[in-house]
Amino acid sequence: MNDALTGTVIAAFGRHYDVALAGSGQPISCVRRGKRKDVACGDRVDIQLTSPGQGVIETVHERRTLLYRADAWREKLLAANVDQALIVVAPEPTYSDELLTRCLIAADAAGVAPMIILNKMDMGAPAIRVRAALEYYVELGYPLVSLSALEDVSALRPVLTGQVSILVGQSGMGKSTLVNALVPDAMARTNIVSQALDSGRHTTTAAHYYAMDAQSALIDSPGLQEFGLAHLSPNAIEGYFREFSGLLGQCRFMDCQHLNEPDCALKNWARGNERRELRLRYLTSLQQAKRHRNHD
Ligand SMILES: Nc1nc2c(ncn2[C@@H]2O[C@H](COP(=O)(O)OP(=O)(O)OP(=O)(O)O)[C@@H](O)[C@H]2O)c(=O)[nH]1
Ligand SMILES: [Mg+2]
Ligand SMILES: [Zn+2]
Structure with missing residues (x-):
């Protein structure tokens, strides 16, 4: 009963996880050692059984993504x-x-x-x-x-x-x-x-x-109402707007925030096209939220 077993997290509800054991697929109802919230569905984990069908997640294996x-x-x-x-x-x-x-x-x-x-x-x-x-x-x-x-x-x-x-x-x-x-x-x-x-x-x-x-x-996965991207820097966020990637670095100001600066390459490119302007607004609102937080 003391040997560590390996499995895959097949369900994550708050602090409770179902882990399917490698091989048999038997589901074990688990909690995380130390109550940390660092386990996700799809994780490979080592568990210790505490009673039949129940266990504790001891380690989370390195993740691919x-x-x-x-x-x-x-x-x-x-x-x-x-x-x-x-x-x-x-x-x-x-x-x-x-x-x-x-x-x-x-x-x-x-x-x-x-x-x-x-x-x-x-x-x-x-x-x-x-x-x-x-x-x-x-x-x-x-x-x-x-x-x-x-x-x-x-x-x-x-x-x-x-x-x-x-x-x-x-x-x-x-x-x-x-x-x-x-x-x-x-x-x-x-x-x-x-x-x-x-x-x-x-x-x-x-x-x-x-x-x-x-x-x-x-x-x-459960329905999402919002999707915070606070983990991404303003520069990184820019890079993921695929249509703007060829324009980055072409604004007049190196630190252009693509808001009201003159000769903004992104604003010039988007001007008059509703869809492009919308996407530029998504970008600048994400960046502004991030800059705000950094200044808190
Ligand atoms: N007309 C139509 N209705 C669909 C189709 N797929 C799903 N629905 C209906 O859409 C509603 C919601 O479906 P769910 O599968 O529960 O949606 P969900 O994305 O899992 O929702 P959450 O679990 O709340 O995130 C149900 O009434 C489904 O029957 C489809 O292809 N056509
Ligand atoms: Mg659903
Ligand atoms: Zn700009």
Whole structure:
């Protein structure tokens, strides 16, 4: 009973974790030694059993990747060791383009390949409109898969093969419905009433890791309302706005904040184009929030 066992964190609820033992896959209900909050779904861990079916996480193995968000006070770990982040949007409930931008940046920054999933294509004209709005991101090189979780998810299968993927996005986009369509026996809870409310009711309350085969897994995560990027410096943030990357360093002032300075290369490039101006506003508001915090 004293030997350390290795496993994968398959669910993370606050300070409680389910760990699937390597080999048998047997789930063990665990807490973290010392109550630290440094464990994420997808982590490889060593545990000590404390009683049958229960244990303590002793060590967290080195991670390949760590996807997380952060505000000024704390970090929230989303998942460890994932290869790609599938950011799910849909025509209903209304999705936030700014949140999408933040998710794309967080993935790029974590070395996790971002991909946009447009779900609910069965909704007709509103879905077509969202597809058109997403063309901007396709032109930036972000892969996009459009589908309906209720009708046909086959377009996603080749994308998932051999990868550890996480579904992220706002509540009600259909992440858990996608999991249920893709993973036999997953039985993830979905919210079949939220559609009518167009509200932010969250069905999924904890991240869950579903093994698909020896090399592939899919992680479902709770709906996001915000995505803080306090862990990224203003300069780093700039680099993740792919359309601006060729313009950096071309403003008249070396320390240009792209706000009201004359001869700002980014402002000149964006001027008169609604979409470019919007993205520049996302960038400057992220940078300003960060500069504020640094001066606190
Ligand atoms: N029309 C349509 N509805 C869908 C589709 N996929 C999911 N839905 C519905 O959208 C609602 C929300 O689905 P969920 O899978 O619970 O959404 P979620 O992203 O997991 O939400 P949270 O767990 O709160 O983050 C449910 O009513 C689903 O039936 C789709 O492809 N088409
Ligand atoms: Mg869900
Ligand atoms: Zn500038």
